Amino acid sequence: MSERARRLSARAVIGLLGEEFDQLPEGGDREHIPGAPFPDGPFPDGPLSWPGYDALRARAAERTGEDESVVCGVVRVGGAPAVVIAFEFDFLGGSLGQRTGDRLESAYTHARAHRLPVVALVATGGSRMQEGMVALTQLQRVARQSALTRAAGLPQLAVLRDPTTGGGWATLGAGADVILALPGAQVGFAGSRVRPADADPAAYTAEAQVAAGAVDAVVSADALRETVGRWLRLLGAPSAEAVPPPAPLGLTEPPATGWDAVLRARDPQRPRAHRYLDAYFAHRVAVSGDRCGGVDADGMLCGFGESRHDGRTVAFAAQTGTAARPAGYRTAARLIRLADRLGIPVLTLVDTPGAANDAEAEREGVGAAIAEVFEAVASARTPITTLVIGEGGSGGALALAAPGNTWATPDSYFSVIAPELAAAILKRARGEVRSTADQLLIRPQDLARLGLVRTDGADGGGRRP
Template sequence: MSTAEVSVDIDQDWTACGQCGVLLYRKRFARLAHVCPECGWHQRLTAPERLDHLLDPRSGRAVEPGPTAVDPLAFHDRVPYRQRLAAARAETGLDDAVLVARGTIAGRPVVVAVLDFRFLGGSVGTAAGEAVVTAVDTALAHRLPLVLVTASGGARMQEGALSLVQLAKTSNAMAAMDEAGLLTVTLVTDPTFGGVAASFATLSDVIIAEPGARMGFAGPRVIRQTIAEELPEGFQTAEFLLEHGLVDDVVPRGELPQVLGVLLAAGSGHPAPEPGSIGDSSVGGADLSGSVGGSTVGEADLAGAGPAGGPTVTDPDLLAPRPVEEVLRWARDTARPTVGDHLANWCDGFVALRGDRAGADCPALVVGVALLGGRAVVVIGHRKGHSTDELVRNNFGMASPAGYRKAVRLMRLAAKLGLPVLTLVDTPGAHPGPDAERHGQAHAIAECLRVVGGLPVPVLSVITGEGGSGGAIALAAADRVLMSEHAIYSVISPEGCAAILWRTSTATAEAATALRVDARSLLRLGVVDGVVREPAGGAHTDPAGASRLLGEAVRHALDELCALDRDRLVAGRRARFRDLGGISAFDHGRLPGTGRTGE
């Protein structure tokens, strides 16, 4: 049991926080959804309270599960099981531990199943298992997303093996949601242990947790009794789970409806994007319809753009050559806009997701679901930073195996929900070192390439700064690859090439020239399909303007890719990469994948 389980009653008007002990006015405490304003402690909610908090007002409708056996084992310990059931029903007003309802969250239709810890510790027996499966059946019948709110000690011992098999029953139901391509979300509340954690609770596409909520297979008491080991402080808490890649986020109760609204928009249909700007961005507060963060992008910035009038150049002859030293310096400038800057400027909403579900998260990769101009998109991007502290914290944008496994998880979610994938590449390369090797860096990159190559949804990739080696191509095996005007893309860093082939660090410029790392050369080779203009002087001189130009290019490209026949996407993507470097294309004076005449 939590040391801060419930508030302490003082009188009818006042109560005390169960964690910090501060006096709380009951009406204000209720308005705050039973979250202490002083310490942030989240008091447990009953299932009816939870539905009232999550669902839009007057939208909830109860869903009744089918009948199940009562006391199938005629179980009797200190108190007969039937007597325990009767007491729980009288105390809670519920038939069993799970309450199911249909309703809307942020206007989006959804099915919600909530476990109530008051009912025999939220334990799952035949009736609770049937209720969870009924929620799934309802979601399948109406093609709706499913939200599960967990609070449970695990399987119900008084029903023996019939309780145990509910793990398989509910897990099969979750698999049916996967097969139907319907979004599932778990909200972990305190506590969630045992068979619930080892079945439907952790099989959702997205797992979020309330602050301080605990989740694990074996609870502290079981661990202590089984192996006589005391757990360290904070073990199995939401924050511990987030650090170890086992949940996507820890979300305070007051923010849950907004976060769920963005996720449900991605999972339950969304309007086509409006022509014009990529979005009004409630996240970054930037106006994308002209002046962006004080910087106006004019017609001169778009000179030489593609035939659609956007900022993407498809003819390499329209790009001026630049000194290679300048190209390298501009591509790596820490003032260039990062993935976070772009998302803040472009998005109507963004929910970051975290973790590889195997014990780790990688800060060098940002992944999540974004709403861009009304279109839901899965975004995967390398994260560097602007300051030394940010760069160090994010491993300089060099992803670990956990990062690429996290990316694969999001790619598979995109395939399930039918969402396009946008990758933003800016990395010197995959993270090197003993830990990365021990955890299978090569395998993680290879699996990423295999999965992205076979995704049945549009994939757009943009090289925004550095595109280094396997760490970059893992996210860039796309239907269309764009490149920022002053970015670089190469099989190895120029410094590494100079050290190996020239055997001197002074030959970096010569190596960069020979490798053709610049956008103009790569467009001519057909490695990239278009180059996105940057403001005069480079993206680092006008980050907001650069982000606006890139956002316009992304919008145009997504519009085109999402209009393609999805049954032919995979074949076309694989053909694109097979053709690159083909000798017949050069023999005929054409460059593969571009339709342009080569030199």
Template structure:
């Protein structure tokens, strides 16, 4: 066996009983559509080194307990580059996934389009992008694993088009490869860790952990597991016992208490297992917004949970992305509300805090799947309301919700600090007030 055996070994480590698809009819012969001198010999030598006819290996296998379609790139075959025959194999693999309703896992390691085939190779980006889109429209999940390197068109058309994007540590990931970038530009910006920090990759996963991570994702997102139509996510149990607060200021103080149960505790209690996704795919991450998918009573539920901080535009865009993805796949959503309000510093304004909050409002309003909300702490104005589901919001006894914080109300009205408790009472922020005013459906017990 040639170097291709390492790619087959990777595939077989991720999926059991791998069955390779019969490739589509070949389109490229001789020196290719451009008549590139020596191209036929280059392909022949690559085939000899790798024991493969092309730069991708496509087939189906069991990933954990569920079947999936695998697309694996072999960088040893002409740098994992994509020509007409490569593109045809990738498109055919996506078609098989749609016909059989199987998730797609792309294991990418590619330098981009094959220059020896010119525009014919470049056109494959359009065909692959369309295959990804049709698969998404059919509510079939696509997970990409970015290996070293992932550059050019396969990052833009295949990797970045996936619903969930993983990367191996240290992988070089960039639209422009190292040989064509501006001189001297390098560093984490062009590697997996930088892409994770910039919100373009959901998680960096060590290679030995890939099989278990992919098995968990396939289990949670497999179309055969998801019911139609999606049933609402059950309301989580309250983690802190007690009666509702007597006064508005007491409600605010209890919600701000350091020892109050936070989102992490609620997620741990609610889910048997969960897989977090991260980043807004546009340059940012916010650790104050936890998003992902989890197993609750044998069902998959998506979640977007605020952790008590003032969320940034990246946090809201990540939540909007999560809700949109859940709606696409037919997965019910649980949101946990806990924020003093949206971030209001200059950087948040510059990066679009208003439009980002608007994206979440739109995602909740547009969702065809049911969204269930539990307010577990502070409900600070629009930054909290964006994640609250109309008609399906509950609140715990140690939470409040307000159009504005009572301290801010005092500042606007030019009142003394001593009048803050009075304003908290006027704002009707207690859980029982929210129930009486028709905002909440109930107080979680």
């Protein structure tokens, strides 16, 4: 994207986002009127009496046509209303000051009062130097308003423009539920003038933040309206009912032996998560990254989609048949917690030989990451449906399984541990692996008899074992 496109004004980028825009009325008492000239307030030249600050603001207003660094209102995105917060970077670098905080608080309050999602179009250099700590503490106000909006069960989206740095990134940006970014946007806590001299500029880009698990996706300006509109429609459709599991896409007859179940699950031609998700959803969008520096795009697929079954929004966390990494588990936990807060049912697909157990996985905290998923599933109020579609290897698989609502396909198995490893732990000869698999009772029909999974049809209407 060109520099010119990334530096669109606040109102121009609002125009890219939605069809209609109604600016919010000013609010608050006289000392805290958003955008009011400082001579009308309690201090000349701001709270620090910074020489020339009023004149600086006046020049910024004349240049931009705005009286503050943010423009707030209600916009319709694909027909769905949302409160929009758009930063005007040409107004003092989109910096946050006291009256910016006033305006942001008013916008969040309006969102909660009218049950609307919040979309932040961020372009800021950080807190305003001319207001010192008064400006910096506005981040606490923003964080408080964001937390109240989160507790109200309303989604928050951020679109990162160029640049998104400092406290604006650490609150409105990184604190959002879903984070999108324009191509090539500068994104990072440290702005260009305060980084180490030898810092790699490529690390402070939208693309680098996606790779680090801090941003969900890069979206072009041309696709912004469609993408944000789809997110708003999906996240704004709660449902109290559990969803049915996907229909099995592979074999339909149960395996004859435990080892047969293992071979079926390990067959490279067996349907994997992508096929199940394609069949289950009319369309879907992905969340990516654990917000802790990691991404496991190969091992865990997470996001929201529209069910072909009944058009409902469903959140999904799907293993892909590999040894899932810590970042994948953290992303799944993040997905489940978000769905729970928004009242959206969850579908999980279990398919892993087990969690990654290499030294790097241990350094990345694989045990703690799996614990996060167990906790998210155990504490979720929204209904969770699980389908085992392949290998169910130990705790790394069980973490995603919904107690009492886990189903299994005929080409899957679920085991306390892989039969080969069980035989090794029991000090059995290699030739006893197959008989060990039978003893473990890992076939779907065995698990159903034990009351651990459901195999009675794919429409969700059968009886539990």
